[in-house]
Amino acid sequence: MVDLSASLPPRTRARTSAASWWERPALWRGLAIPVALLIAWFVVTRLGLISSHLLVSPEKLVALPFVDEAGRHVWFALGESVVRLVAGFAIGATAGIALGLLLGTSQAANRAIGPSVNGLRQITLFAWIPLLTAWFGNGDSSKIVYIALSAFFPTALNTYEGLRTIPAHYLEVARVLQLSWRQRIVRLLLPGALPSIFIGIQIALITAWIGTVGSEYAMGVGRGIGTFMAGGREQFRMDVVLLGVIILAVVGYVINVICGRVFRRLLHWQGSPS
Amino acid sequence: MTLQLQQSSQASLAIRGVSKTYRVDDRPLQVLRNIALDIAPGEFVSVVGASGCGKSTLLRLIIGLDTEYDGDILLDGQRIAGPGPERGIVFQEHRLFPWLTVADNIGLGLEARGAGQSEREQAVSENIALVGLAGFEKAYPHQLSGGMAQRAAIARALVNRPEILLLDEPLGALDSLTRAYLQKELLRIWQQEQVTVVMVTHDVEEAVYLSDKVVVMEPRPGRIGAIVPVDIDHPRDRAAPEFIALKERILGALAH
Numbered sequence: 001m002v003d004l005s006a007s008l009p010p011r012t013r014a015r016t017s018a019a020s021w022w023e024r025p026a027l028w029r030g031l032a033i034p035v036a037l038l039i040a041w042f043v044v045t046r047l048g049l050i051s052s053h054l055l056v057s058p059e060k061l062v063a064l065p066f067v068d069e070a071g072r073h074v075w076f077a078l079g080e081s082v083v084r085l086v087a088g089f090a091i092g093a094t095a096g097i098a099l100g101l102l103l104g105t106s107q108a109a110n111r112a113i114g115p116s117v118n119g120l121r122q123i124t125l126f127a128w129i130p131l132l133t134a135w136f137g138n139g140d141s142s143k144i145v146y147i148a149l150s151a152f153f154p155t156a157l158n159t160y161e162g163l164r165t166i167p168a169h170y171l172e173v174a175r176v177l178q179l180s181w182r183q184r185i186v187r188l189l190l191p192g193a194l195p196s197i198f199i200g201i202q203i204a205l206i207t208a209w210i211g212t213v214g215s216e217y218a219m220g221v222g223r224g225i226g227t228f229m230a231g232g233r234e235q236f237r238m239d240v241v242l243l244g245v246i247i248l249a250v251v252g253y254v255i256n257v258i259c260g261r262v263f264r265r266l267l268h269w270q271g272s273p274s
Numbered sequence: 275m276t277l278q279l280q281q282s283s284q285a286s287l288a289i290r291g292v293s294k295t296y297r298v299d300d301r302p303l304q305v306l307r308n309i310a311l312d313i314a315p316g317e318f319v320s321v322v323g324a325s326g327c328g329k330s331t332l333l334r335l336i337i338g339l340d341t342e343y344d345g346d347i348l349l350d351g352q353r354i355a356g357p358g359p360e361r362g363i364v365f366q367e368h369r370l371f372p373w374l375t376v377a378d379n380i381g382l383g384l385e386a387r388g389a390g391q392s393e394r395e396q397a398v399s400e401n402i403a404l405v406g407l408a409g410f411e412k413a414y415p416h417q418l419s420g421g422m423a424q425r426a427a428i429a430r431a432l433v434n435r436p437e438i439l440l441l442d443e444p445l446g447a448l449d450s451l452t453r454a455y456l457q458k459e460l461l462r463i464w465q466q467e468q469v470t471v472v473m474v475t476h477d478v479e480e481a482v483y484l485s486d487k488v489v490v491m492e493p494r495p496g497r498i499g500a501i502v503p504v505d506i507d508h509p510r511d512r513a514a515p516e517f518i519a520l521k522e523r524i525l526g527a528l529a530h
Contacts, residue, residue: 172339173369176357177383177430187382191373269373271416 056239064243070232074243077228081212082251084140084224088147089208093201096152100159100200105189121153125211129218140222143215150211151204158200162193195267202259206252213248287313287336287438287470292345293495294331304495305331309345311489311498315437318464318471320481321489322524328496329474333442336472337363349438359387362431363440366447368423370415370430377402377411380429387434401429404463421452425459432467439464441473445480457483461508478524482517483510490527500527 038058044050045057056064064071099117103110128149136142166189174188216226225244232240294306305328313319321329334340335347338357347354349361362383370379377398384394402408405425415423424444431439444460445453461484464471475481481488485504492499502524510517 169365169367169369170371172365173371175339176337176363177386178357178359179382179386183382183386187374187385188371191371194373269414269416271414 053236054238056242061239061242061246064239068239070235070237070240071243073223074225074228074240074247077223077225077244078247078251080222081216081224081226084143084147084216085205085209085212088144088212089151089205091144092148092151092208093155093204095148096155096157096200096204097159097197099152100156100197101163103156104160104163104193105185117156121157125150125207126214126218129215133219138219138221142219143212143222143224146215146219147208147211151208154203154207155197155200158196158203159193162196162200163189165196166192195263195270198259198263198267202256202263205255205259209248209251209255213244286315286350287311287472288346288348288351289313289332289336290346290348292332292335292343292347294328294335294340294343306335306343307495307497309496309498311501313470313472316468316470317487318473318485319487319489320473320475320485321491322475322478322481322528323491323496323499324493324528325476326496327491327493329491330442331496333363333440333472333474336438337361337440359383359434360437361440362434362436362438363442364424364427364431364444366443368415368420368427370423370426372415375412375414376407376418376426379415379426380433383430383434397433398429401433404432404466405429406459419452420448421456424448424456428460428463432463432469435467436469438470438472439467441471441475443474443476446476453480458509460484465508478521478528479512482521482524483512488524490524492530499530500524502527 041055042058045055065074066072099113103114103117125146128146132142132146136145170188170192174184179187212224213226213229216222216224217230218226220227220230225247229241229244232238232244289309289311292306292309293304295302295304297303309332311319321332323329331340335343336354338354338361341355370376371382374382380401381394381398384397389397399408399411402411405428407422407425407429410418410422410426415426418426428444441460445456448456457480460471464484473481473484478488482504487504488502489498490500490502491497502520504520506514506516506520512518
């Protein structure tokens with residue numbers, strides 16, 4: 001029997017045995033500033049230092065989505081925005097990943113299409129709004145196209161980069177083993193580009209979410225968080241606006257957390273980054 | 275099929291007047307000049323030389339990663355025009371795909387030849403056993419030590435039962451303990467598989483310990499300085515006077 005003692009495996013990752021949340025100093029340090037701001041906010045509104053029209057108290061804000069007539073609309077608005085986000089993102093990310101794969105695997109396509117894509121990418125997303133509204137009107141199609149565009153570029157770019165940065169060493173292995181075209185894609189290019197594709201998806205989700213709210217705000221037909229905030233501003237309801245801001249942040253945070261967890265699981269072969 | 279493979283699993287490699295010139299900044303740079311070398315079936319040949327002597331380039335030509343060269347590299351009389359399943363290679367870095375398990379990495383070459391599921395599984399487990407990695411089939415490369423990863427890379431190179439196994443400083447990145455151990459393992463695998471081996475190394479002792487003959491290369495341009503046969507029975511004793519004498523002779527040839 002062969003002796004393995006000379007080449008023992010590295011000690012299996014010392015997994016920090018899921019420390020409880022109160023035992024994690026990093027978490028506490030991260031919470032310090034938000035908690036301080038919250039306290040300051042509470043104190044300022046309680047003492048009446050700023051007019052309550054401009055800055056509503058935190059406890060009122062918490063109650064807003066449940067007790068206030070205008071505030072309750074936030075749930076419908078959130079639902080509509082998320083549907084829009086998902087629809088626009090699905091279209092944009094699919095197209096983006098497809099284009100990235102094409103550019104990253106075909107020299108000819110890269111030479112033909114690459115420069116155009118790079119040119120279009122330079123256009124600030126907001127600059128598309130007047131064009132889109134002129135082409136597709138103020139309704140949902142304009143917004144969906146806008147959201148799709150905001151998801152398209154990050155996914156296309158990161159997919160392409162992921163393919164381009166696959167080490168030449170691995171490509172040589174593929175040549176030596178004479179992998180077929182299909183095998184190269186499935187066994188080498190796709191998994192090799194996956195970490196970068198995931199980064200693209202995460203960035204795209206965030207920009208698509210900002211795109212969702214932005215397009216709703218700028219093309220004010222229908223409901224949605226953006227429209228909800230625009231309405232609040234028009235009626236001088238700063239509490240409604242503030243609620244919109246908080247929802248915006250929470251959704252962004254949730255996107256990041258979910259992406260982080262899901263992608264880490266899917267990329268388990270990378271091992272611990274330490 | 276199996277029988278034929280067994281019979282043909284010993285190939286002769288003839289390198290005839292091979293030269294290779296790169297273009298660097300639009301100026302030609304000759305890295306190999308007039309290399310002539312015959313390698314008999316089942317022979318273990320080492321190529322030693324200072325870095326920049328073109329020994330790795332020679333290996334790239336034999337494996338078929340680079341097909342633009344002057345002269346001929348003949349495998350059983352056929353000029354090499356690209357990679358093929360009858361040749362396997364192990365690089366200095368293991369180059370296992372990090373997203374595939376050990377078993378899947380080793381099975382890649384079989385997959386490429388369209389081998390069926392059962393044939394694949396059997397060949398993979400045979401080769402895993404051959405390199406002593408049984409039990410690590412499902413492990414990912416990041417879970418392996420350097421030595422184990424290199425064993426997996428050796429299994430990947432051997433899985434198609436190549437006639438020629440090329441080793442490009444395969445143990446160069448390992449610590450000395452693992453290195454000495456894997457040298458013994460290489461010897462065992464070579465004897466067991468009766469495969470022709472061409473190994474590039476900068477470790478003269480390693481070359482003398484393993485090889486039937488040692489090719490000493492000289493740099494700028496890379497050319498053969500000496501071919502030293504090693505007529506010592508295996509297992510070789512590194513402390514034996516004849517071993518040391520041979521090592522000194524090769525080191526002397528290198529110092530030219």
